[in-house]
Amino acid sequence: MNNEAAAHDGDHSHSHAPVQQEEHPTYYEIMEIAVRELLVDKKLLGPGEIRRQIEVLDSRTPALGAKVVARAWVDPAFKARLLENGRKSCEEFGISFYDDTQLIVLENTEKIHNVIVCTLCSCYPRVLLGLPPDWYKLKPYRARTVSEPRAVLAEFGTVIPDDVEVRVSDSTAMVRYLVLPRRPPGTEALTEDELAALVTRDAMIGVITVNGPDEKEAP
Amino acid sequence: MTATEQHVKRLPNDIGGLPAAPIQQVEHPLEPWEKRCHALADVLDYHKIINTEEKRRGVEALGAEMVNSLSYYERWIVAFANILFQKGILVPGELALKMEEVEARFHDSDPGAAAPRDS
Amino acid sequence: MRPDSTESQASAANVVFAEREIPIFRVGDVVRVAERSPVGHYRVPTYLRGKTGVVEAVIEPPGVDNEDESFGRNAGIKLHYYRVSFPMTRLWENYKDSPSDALHIEVFETGLLKEKP
Numbered sequence: 001m002n003n004e005a006a007a008h009d010g011d012h013s014h015s016h017a018p019v020q021q022e023e024h025p026t027y028y029e030i031m032e033i034a035v036r037e038l039l040v041d042k043k044l045l046g047p048g049e050i051r052r053q054i055e056v057l058d059s060r061t062p063a064l065g066a067k068v069v070a071r072a073w074v075d076p077a078f079k080a081r082l083l084e085n086g087r088k089s090c091e092e093f094g095i096s097f098y099d100d101t102q103l104i105v106l107e108n109t110e111k112i113h114n115v116i117v118c119t120l121c122s123c124y125p126r127v128l129l130g131l132p133p134d135w136y137k138l139k140p141y142r143a144r145t146v147s148e149p150r151a152v153l154a155e156f157g158t159v160i161p162d163d164v165e166v167r168v169s170d171s172t173a174m175v176r177y178l179v180l181p182r183r184p185p186g187t188e189a190l191t192e193d194e195l196a197a198l199v200t201r202d203a204m205i206g207v208i209t210v211n212g213p214d215e216k217e218a219p
Numbered sequence: 220m221t222a223t224e225q226h227v228k229r230l231p232n233d234i235g236g237l238p239a240a241p242i243q244q245v246e247h248p249l250e251p252w253e254k255r256c257h258a259l260a261d262v263l264d265y266h267k268i269i270n271t272e273e274k275r276r277g278v279e280a281l282g283a284e285m286v287n288s289l290s291y292y293e294r295w296i297v298a299f300a301n302i303l304f305q306k307g308i309l310v311p312g313e314l315a316l317k318m319e320e321v322e323a324r325f326h327d328s329d330p331g332a333a334a335p336r337d338s
Numbered sequence: 339m340r341p342d343s344t345e346s347q348a349s350a351a352n353v354v355f356a357e358r359e360i361p362i363f364r365v366g367d368v369v370r371v372a373e374r375s376p377v378g379h380y381r382v383p384t385y386l387r388g389k390t391g392v393v394e395a396v397i398e399p400p401g402v403d404n405e406d407e408s409f410g411r412n413a414g415i416k417l418h419y420y421r422v423s424f425p426m427t428r429l430w431e432n433y434k435d436s437p438s439d440a441l442h443i444e445v446f447e448t449g450l451l452k453e454k455p
Contacts, residue, residue, distance in 0.1 A: 024325055028293040029252035034317035035299055036259055038309055045262055053258035099264065099271070102397065104421070119235030119383055121275050122291075131257065133246035137291055143239035146385065149426075150435045155242050165438040168426075170235065172381045173419050173444040174401055228375045229384050236385040236430065267412050276379040276408035306410070 056098055057131065064095055065128040065178055066199035070192045072105075073183045083107060086178065090128065097127050100174055106167070107180045108206070113160045115153065115206030116169050116177040117145040123171035125178045129201055136205065146170055156207040179204050184212035231283040232275075253292040260295060269302050277302045359400070361418040362447060367393045369422060369450040379408040382449045390453055391424040394442060403446055417447040 039045045072079035082089040086103030106114035119142045124132040135141050145152045149166045160166050169177045181203040202208045263269040277298030303309040373388045381404050400416035426439040
């Protein structure tokens with residue numbers, strides 16, 4: 001198993017050595033184990049709760065968000081409900097929200113390109129996309145997306161024409177965002193599953209657009 | 220504004236609009252302990268032992284030096300410890316003892332001991 | 339009280355809404371972000387303080403003040419959050435990209451002040 005070094009905010013990029021299960025755990029891992037065991041011993045947490053929550057987390061991947069996007073592309077009534085109340089529509093789709101967050105789905109159009117960020121921490125639509133990538137949680141993305149979004153998008157290879165509004169949503173409260181990317185041209189014949197397969201996590205964050213099937217191998 | 224007010228008024232995580240480096244598209248699969256730490260945060264929020272907003276404040280309260288040098292989940296677990304002490308749910312001594320005990324398990328060189336005992 | 343659609347529904351059902359249930363800002367209102375600098379924890383970023391924007395949406399359901407929540411207050415009076423838009427050019431002096439670019443963010447009711455349009 002090749003673990004990349006855990007990323008954090010310091011200027012140094014070496015951070016920690018990779019931790020394998022056989023190696024000595026870090027101070028922080030020891031702390032995590034100790035805190036958890038004490039709380040279970042005191043019956044503040046039930047045995048099995050952490051394990052169950054790990055299963056919940058593992059079940060949340062970008063494939064869920066992609067399914068929602070694909071359904072919105074093919075079903076205008078679903079899309080209308082999704083834009084009206086994101087959480088309710090996802091629940092109708094069988095995706096439970098295990099926390100108190102709401103969801104606003106941001107539709108990209110020929111006039112508006114949406115991108116999401118959390119400048120203060122790392123708020124992210126985890127129930128739909130799973131856990132966010134390190135870069136989303138690190139300083140460069142969080143600091144610059146709200147003040148120079150087009151430069152940030154360009155670093156991801158995305159150029160938005162000047163006559164299209166780039167709309168940055170900064171999550172700070174209990175609403176989470178999901179970008180509904182534009183359906184690429186030339187996809188009329190695709191099934192819903194095939195459409196979902198085109199939709200990537202980064203397109204639902206808004207840093208890239210969705211490529212049509214012919215564009216997948218573009219350099 | 221005096222020179223020191225800025226430290227109180229602007230929290231270390233409040234970085235929107237500050238100059239920063241180009242984005243490096245790094246990501247890493249979570250270490251097992253990190254995933255357990257994330258699950259712990261969620262479960263603590265379910266119980267409202269530590270709600271999500273308390274966690275955020277707890278991380279900020281670590282101060283700039285720790286915020287800038289500890290990794291994401293390292294900040295969380297230290298914040299949890301502090302908040303649990305503040306709430307009288309744990310005391311520092313018992314956590315220290317338990318950490319010693321956990322560390323001793325690993326010195327007994329059983330890789331299986333790394334797995335969660337329960338929960 | 340200001341007329342709004344929630345209120346006419348209330349009249350139809352003949353109930354009186356608790357004051358806090360009625361959002362004090364409506365879509366289209368011009369609002370200014372409060373400049374206050376709370377000690378300890380806040381969720382209104384510094385880059386927004388004192389800036390003027392437009393209410394784009396009233397977020398439902400109402401919630402507790404997240405700044406109070408951060409100190410363990412899980413219950414209490416619930417007020418509304420508002421999604422507010424700001425042109426980038428108003429937030430950043432040197433914004434050179436498209437003047438139509440904007441930032442949207444949720445702000446708790448107590449963090450906003452009504453401005454004349």
